[in-house]
Amino acid sequence: MTRRTRLAVVLTTSLLAAGGLAGCNDSGDDQSPASGPTKHHTRATDGGATDDAGDDGGSDDSGDTTTVPVYFVGDTPQGTRLYREFRKVAADGSAGAALSLAASGDALDPDYGTLLPAGTFGDITYDEQIVVPLPDDSWTRLPDGMSERDALMAIQQIVYTVQGVLQRRSPVVFTDGDGNQTQIFGVASEDGFSEADPIRTLALMSVTSPETDQSVSGTLHASGVGSSFEANVVWRIQDAGGDTVKDGSATAAGWMDKLYPWSTDIDVSDLDAGTYTFVASTDDPSGGEGAGPTVDTKEFTVG
Structure with a gap:
């Protein structure tokens, strides 16, 4: 052969x-590839x-x-x-x-x-x-x-x-x-x-906005696509030291059969100027017993 x-x-x-x-x-x-x-x-x-x-x-x-x-x-x-x-x-x-x-x-x-x-x-x-x-x-x-x-x-x-x-x-x-x-x-x-x-x-969670290194003032419009348990998108904002300064959730338009759009507006007017990381992830109903959530991150700045 x-x-x-x-x-x-x-x-x-x-x-x-x-x-x-x-x-x-x-x-x-679903096995991880060799390379x-x-x-x-x-x-x-x-x-x-x-x-x-x-x-x-x-x-x-x-x-x-x-x-x-x-x-x-x-x-x-x-x-x-x-x-x-x-x-x-x-x-x-x-x-x-x-x-x-x-x-x-x-x-x-x-x-x-x-x-x-x-x-x-x-x-x-x-x-x-x-x-x-x-x-x-x-x-x-x-x-x-x-x-x-x-x-x-x-x-x-x-x-x-x-x-x-x-x-x-x-x-x-x-x-x-x-x-x-x-x-x-x-x-x-x-x-x-x-x-x-x-x-x-496709990755089950993907952030479209903010874009990498985007400058934000007042309100952060976060959006993306995902397929998360019961359409629940979990998000947080971390400062340069890795501490969570804001967190919350958004609801996607659907889940299970494909990736669906989601979006949320976040008030960042109270954050000091500097570099932050927006983190979005799928919900994990297994409580850590499964493979874990799919996460996507984007670094942005508050001016």
């Missing part, structure tokens, strides 16, 4: 058992037409730039999952620019990274399928040190990003330098890759 055939058998078995992380034109394994997210710029190793995760959308900021969703990866109690940041990229070729940013691992949040090799994406076209030319032929093979589960999550990093930018749920196919459809990381799909189940792919 060849390595490629063996990988296909392993992945097919994994998909049948775990619900389809590859998303091969359908909507994983983790990479920040290419700091170290060598380390939701479509409507987005189920909430408020994706490419809103034009100017004639030259547009704001798009870019998916990075981070660690959660369920293993490596996808986190979303809204980023400004060039309006011309925004999908390729967003994928190049995802591959760079250059997230604003220092807790996020990437599973993708470094590479620059060119023009992306779409009709019934979204066609993504790979940066080079090395992307067709499983990179050294990348686990098979990481390969599936890396593919989803691309799928969620490009579908979010284009606001289309069309299946994603990959082409080589000659424009021929090809596999990616040793995984082939004739029909293309669709977004995988968000509950098994």
Whole structure:
């Protein structure tokens, strides 16, 4: 049995058992991957037409730039999952620019990274399928040190990003330098890759606002997406010393089947000027007996 055939058998078995992380034109394994997210710029190793995760959308900021969703990866109690940041990229070729940013691992949040090799994406076209030319032929093979589960999550990093930018749920196919459809990381799909189940792919808690290093005055508008027990989002604000100075909860629009938006306004007018951390987490009904809550943090300043 060849390595490629063996990988296909392993992945097919994994998909049948775990619900389809590859998303091969359908909507994983919760074990932590053998290798983790990479920040290419700091170290060598380390939701479509409507987005189920909430408020994706490419809103034009100017004639030259547009704001798009870019998916990075981070660690959660369920293993490596996808986190979303809204980023400004060039309006011309925004999908390729967003994928190049995802591959760079250059997230604003220092807790996020990437599973993708470094590479620059060119023009992306779409009709019934979204066609993504790979940066080079090395992307067709499983990179050294990348686990098979990481390969599936890396593919989803691309799928969620490009579908979010284009606001289309069309299946994603990959082409080589000659424009021929090809596999990616040793995984082939004739029909293309669709977004995988968000509950098994996305971090169950993700903060959209405040953004990392945002300056806030008077009222902090906190928002994000999540899937938390009974839609309860637990939040707190910590000072530079790690002490909690404010805490509370918010209610998301739903839970269980996908990630739902949540938001809350917090009075910070009584806080001294300085740096603080906003912490949002899922509720933990197990009382610490389970894997624990999924947490996302954003550092911000009060001026």
